[in-house]
Amino acid sequence: xxxxxxxxxxxxxxxxxxxxxxxxxxxxxxxxxxxxxxxxxxxxxxxxxxxxxxxxxxxxxxxxxxxxxxxxxxxxxxxxxxxxxxxxxxxxxxxxxxxxxxxxxxxxxxxxxxxxxxxxxxxxxxxxxxxxxxxxxxxxxxxxxxxxxxxxxxxxxxxxxxxxxxxxxxxxxxxxxxxxxxxxxxxxxxxxxxxxxxxxxxxxxxxxxxxxxxxxxxxxxxxxxxxxxxxxxxxxxxxxxxxxxxxxxxxxxxxxxxxxxxxxxxxxxxxxxxxxxxxxxxxxxxxxxxxxxxxxxxxxxxxxxxxxxxxxxxxxxxxxxxxxxxxxxxxxxxxxxxxxxxxxxxxxxxxxxxxxxxxxxxxxxxxxxxxxxxxxxxxxxxxxxxxxxxxxxxxxxxxxxxxxxxxxxxxxxxxxxxxxxxxxxxxxxxxxxxxxxxxxxxxxxxxxxxxxxxxxxxxxxxxxxxxxxxxxxxxxxxxxxxxxxxxxxxxxxxxxxxxxxxxxxxxxxxxxxxxxxxxxxxxxxxxxxxxxxxxxxxx
Amino acid sequence: xxxxxxxxxxxxxxxxxxxxxxxxxxxxxxxxxxxxxxxxxxxxxxxxxxxxxxxxxxxxxxxxxxxxxxxxxxxxxxxxxxxxxxxxxxxxxxxxxxxxxxxxxxxxxxxxxxxxxxxxxxxxxxxx
Numbered sequence: 115x116x117x118x119x120x121x122x123x124x125x126x127x128x129x130x131x132x133x134x135x136x137x138x139x140x141x142x143x144x145x146x147x148x149x150x151x152x153x154x155x156x157x158x159x160x161x162x163x164x165x166x167x168x169x170x171x172x173x174x175x176x177x178x179x180x181x182x183x184x185x186x187x188x189x190x191x192x193x194x195x196x197x198x199x200x201x202x203x204x205x206x207x208x209x210x211x212x213x214x215x216x217x218x219x220x221x222x223x224x225x226x227x228x229x230x231x232x233x234x235x236x237x238x239x240x241x242x243x244x245x246x247x248x249x250x251x252x253x254x255x256x257x258x259x260x261x262x263x264x265x266x267x268x269x270x271x272x273x274x275x276x277x278x279x280x281x282x283x284x285x286x287x288x289x290x291x292x293x294x295x296x297x298x299x300x301x302x303x304x305x306x307x308x309x310x311x312x313x314x315x316x317x318x319x320x321x322x323x324x325x326x327x328x329x330x331x332x333x334x335x336x337x338x339x340x341x342x343x344x345x346x347x348x349x350x351x352x353x354x355x356x357x358x359x360x361x362x363x364x365x366x367x368x369x370x371x372x373x374x375x376x377x378x379x380x381x382x383x384x385x386x387x388x389x390x391x392x393x394x395x396x397x398x399x400x401x402x403x404x405x406x407x408x409x410x411x412x413x414x415x416x417x418x419x420x421x422x423x424x425x426x427x428x429x430x431x432x433x434x435x436x437x438x439x440x441x442x443x444x445x446x447x448x449x450x451x452x453x454x455x456x457x458x459x460x461x462x463x464x465x466x467x468x469x470x471x472x473x474x475x476x477x478x479x480x481x482x483x484x485x486x487x488x489x490x491x492x493x494x495x496x497x498x499x500x501x502x503x504x505x506x507x508x509x510x511x512x513x514x515x516x517x518x519x520x521x522x523x524x525x526x527x528x529x530x531x532x533x534x535x536x537x538x539x540x541x542x543x544x545x546x547x548x549x550x551x552x553x554x555x556x557x558x559x560x561x562x563x564x565x566x567x568x569x570x571x572x573x574x575x576x577x578x579x580x581x582x583x584x585x586x587x588x589x590x591x592x593x594x595x596x597x598x599x600x601x602x603x604x605x606x607x608x609x610x611x612x613x614x615x616x617x618x619x620x621x622x623x624x625x626x627x628x629x630x631x632x633x634x635x636x637x638x639x640x641x642x643x644x645x646x647x648x649x650x651x652x653x
Numbered sequence: 654x655x656x657x658x659x660x661x662x663x664x665x666x667x668x669x670x671x672x673x674x675x676x677x678x679x680x681x682x683x684x685x686x687x688x689x690x691x692x693x694x695x696x697x698x699x700x701x702x703x704x705x706x707x708x709x710x711x712x713x714x715x716x717x718x719x720x721x722x723x724x725x726x727x728x729x730x731x732x733x734x735x736x737x738x739x740x741x742x743x744x745x746x747x748x749x750x751x752x753x754x755x756x757x758x759x760x761x762x763x764x765x766x767x768x769x770x771x772x773x774x775x776x777x778x779x780x781x
Contacts, residue, residue: 122694122700122701122703123700123701124694124698124699124700124701125698125699125700126696126697126698127697127698127699128696128697133700135701159701162700162701163700163701166699166700170699182697202697203697206697210699213699214699217699269733272667272669272670273667273702275667275669276667276668276669276670276702277702278669279667279668279669279672280668281668288702530696534695534696584669584672589672589676591669591672591673594669595669
């Protein structure tokens with residue numbers, strides 16, 4: 115199997131199903147029993163994919179999932195899916211760089227900071243991957259250890275430097291999105307010192323974009339035509355980002371955001387949204403769900419969409435087929451992964467029917483604060499073990515999801531394939547490309563180059579679109595890696611001596627690192643800031 | 654160069670690694686590298702950046718250029734990069750390369766070149 119054939123890690127925005135391609139469930143279950151100190155090879159992908167699913171588990175993510183499902187149902191019933199699909203693709207396309215930027219920021223930059231807030235991504239990382247080591251009630255030390263080990267991994271450096279060298283002359287959502295999020299962080303942290311905490315910044319920006327009911331209203335609202343709907347979505351995001359970079363009242367908003375998020379409900383004012391939009395968005399979601407219900411068949415489809423919207427809250431982290439083998443001296447069955455000698459668990463024989471095979475599934479709670487290990491045998495699901503506090507209602511949901519998953523996943527696949535075969539998809543892509551592409555440049559040009567002066571950004575962005583940061587650095591691969599390395603080390607230190615030391619660990623050329631630390635702006639875009647014995651990468 | 658030469662397929666490259674490999678091969682005077690487009694995730698899925706594949710038409714100067722590129726990267730972890738010799742008749746042999754694959758001696762690139770010539774066959778080394 116080539117690496118291209120190897121599945122890439124991803125999150126499906128409709129079902130919020132997450133695939134972390136290098137996650138070995140058997141190995142993980144063996145590790146989780148004792149949680150010994152060991153690095154996790156899957157951490158980079160986990161941080162990236164969990165951040166995606168955290169974004170999609172939101173009012174905006176749910177609205178887009180609903181529209182995508184409704185478009186598929188309409189295509190299946192030979193009704194026009196054009197309007198739904200235009201809205202869905204418009205919003206997904208214009209949000210894509212921000213979604214990728216947030217995920218890459220989680221992978222390369224996020225780190226526990228000074229605020230009392232911790233993002234869902236880092237909380238899940240701590241619960242899923244921290245070793246069982248006594249830290250005198252300072253669990254953050256474990257998280258810091260995990261992230262420091264990740265950020266000095268030469269493989270991660272290669273991954274990050276790869277982002278800086280996108281294919282020539284294409285709008286690359288990874289590069290443009292990452293530079294946008296990173297530039298936003300630099301500017302927002304300068305305007306509000308609380309946001310020097312990268313993890314708080316990640317959480318706030320994610321909330322600003324995805325908890326916004328105003329966007330839900332634009333995605334699902336009534337417009338005279340799909341052209342108007344597309345325009346409303348694009349213009350709304352442009353104005354939202356404009357408000358964000360005005361930094362008006364940012365400190366108060368962030369403080370309000372922390373207080374309200376800690377209580378479990380983000381205050382609309384803290385993200386510059388309107389409180390009145392919350393109820394309107396809820397109502398419009400309900401109406402959208404039943405918009406097509408006019409017979410039994412459409413009622414069944416609406417029920418299926420509702421169940422998906424509920425079940426997409428929980429997350430299957432990994433699953434594998436298992437054999438059930440009777441223990442010689444007890445009435446229990448060993449749960450055995452084929453090809454692995456040691457059973458991963460066991461279960462009472464009388465709780466299982468006559469089947470001798472099943473599926474082992476690890477499911478995370480919606481907020482990533484807990485995981486359960488479930489055994490599915492046919493439609494029956496049994497709890498084998500759990501870590502963290504998994505609420506009773508979410509456990510019921512998780513069991514239902516695991517029981518439904520084989521059928522539901524194939525249905526989603528069938529509906530998706532049917533929609534993608536439909537001529538509407540080609541028409542919509544042409545429509546969206548024509549109408550959204552100019553707005554992408556209008557939005558992301560200034561955003562990705564926010565650290566440049568107003569007069570410099572068009573040239574800097576044009577150069578970036580040509581061949582990325584690699585092009586700005588005259589195609590010097592070593593210099594590109596050195597710049598990427600400074601950013602990785604910056605997650606825990608800006609000290610020049612430490613950057614030099616970590617540069618060696620990362621395999622960066624010494625001369626290139628010295629040059630990178632003293633880089634002058636390119637086309638007006640500053641790439642590093644160095645003051646005394648402190649250096650920070652700005653891209 | 655024979656009409657239908659063998660090829661070296663390199664899977665699992667980041668776009669920076671691919672750009673550098675291309676530049677290394679370009680020093681031999683011709684563009685012997687083609688890239689294979691990675692399949693899109695489809696269905697609006699959001700995921701990790703794709704890794705890329707380069708297909709290089711083999712020849713002795715090309716092998717030397719690839720060896721230099723590998724030598725430059727040998728101290729970095731390039732875990733996951735996979736090399737495959739593709740014969741004109743479609744036969745394929747895959748291998749991975751790390752520091753244990755060859756005896757470096759005084760010249761890493763010469764050692765890597767010897768290793769590659771062995772893996773890729775004498776015809777690749779002899780023709781060009």
